[in-house]
Amino acid sequence: MPVEKKYKKSVAIIGCGVAGLVALRHFSAEGSQFKCVAYEQTDNVGGTWVYTDKIGTDKYGLPVHSSMYKSLKTNLPKEIMELPGFPHKGPEDKSYVAANEMLKYLEDFADYFDLKKHVKFHHHVKNISPLDGDRWLITVVELQTNIVETLEFDGVIICIGNYSNPVIPDVPGIEKFCGMKIHSHDYRDSSVFKDKSTVVIGCGPSGLDISFDISKVARKVYLSHHNQRVKNMECPSNMVQKVDIKEIVENGVIFQDGSYEQIDSVLYCTGYQYKYPFLSSECGIYVENNHVKPLFKHTLNIEHPSMYFIGIPTNIAGFYMFDLQVPNLTIISTNVIHF
Structure with missing residues (x-):
């Protein structure tokens, strides 16, 4: 009697910085019940760790995502800026490393777990809207060709980072x-x-x-x-x-x-604010006093529980937090995302 193939649920990962790579690793792991694709509008993984001389807008007219500057070194030891099971290769007596070393670590992580085959580079997400059955309609633009695609997914994970939308205070005069x-x-x-x-x-x-x-x-x-x-x-x-x-x-x-x-x-040097211009109002997500709502545990969209956010909390050991958040999602998603 032929064995019926089990339907793998489709998941879109938005952004391929640290959070996106962690999500991709767990959701694409061998034996996973999911098939994933990650959309990244630049040409590399790494998110905010990718340095560019450009400011303002990029060659496609999109806001430059990275806030990286040339002299930046980590303000946390690399030992708490690593992902479980993949330690830094640098010297043990050097804890604070330059940005390009952190980027190399993330590129090595992506290569080691063969993640780039799941990433669509130069893809800008224009719109995400909910469908019946907690599914999602996602419109993306392939920036090099300007080809627009609209696709359906069972789940979506938002991993766009916290440090790209500057807050400019209203200073008198x-x-x-x-x-x-x-x-x-x-x-x-x-x-x-x-x-x-x-x-x-x-x-x-x-x-x-x-x-x-x-x-x-x-x-x-x-x-x-x-x-x-x-x-x-x-x-x-x-x-x-x-x-x-x-x-x-x-x-x-x-x-x-x-x-x-x-x-x-x-x-x-007045910080950043959360913005999700690609989320339609039907997603139910809004930002109030720089708090993203309505989310359960800063992660799950209460209105549409097949949408997740990774990396929203700040003043934490981010790399480890991402790796704690994502495995829980694979469990939740198995129960929430409908077949």
Whole structure:
């Protein structure tokens, strides 16, 4: 009697950074009940770890995803920035590594598990809409040929990362300012700040790291923030910590304590926001106060439980979290995604 073939459920993975690679590894593993395809709009895996000189929009007119800059090194030890079962090959006495080393690690991971055969590079996802039976209609554009496809899937996993949509605060008077204004998303190297007096707004990891980087070439760096934990931090001689900004004027900045400094440039290190412009309103997902809703455990779309989000929580050991989130999805998906 012929053995009936079991239907493999189709899963679309959106994005091929760390989260997308982890999802691809588990959902395409030998014996998996799923068949997957990952859509990546660039020409490589790695997501935010892929450096590009381009800022603004790419050659296809799409927003540049990566916020990577040339001097970046990991601010966490590589030992907690690795994926289970695939350790870093670098020297044991070197824990903090450069971005290109992290990218090489992810490329090696993709090659080791033969994941690239599942990836459609240069594919931009334009729209995702729900269908009956918790299935999905996904429209993608092959960017090199401009060919548009619309396909159906049993499930979809959103893995687009957290660091590509910059937050620009509303600073009083900024419209009067005559100098350069950029967000850390568009920062690539310190050369544009050579001999300038710059105010850096924000002192998260990027704010601190970039402030120290540009202080090597800038005339003066004013780090404006309200974080009491770093107020006693030792800074370079040309870097001064300042309180929050009261107002920007034509050629300078007035701080909340009434002090004034003349500046040539403003660098926003003010973080990022979640955006999903390719999700139709019928998906039921919205962002409120930078919280993605309505999700169960920051992962499962409550309105449509065959849509999942990987990597939303921040201030965590991301690589390990991704690898904890995804295997649970393979179990949930088996029960939720309809045959």
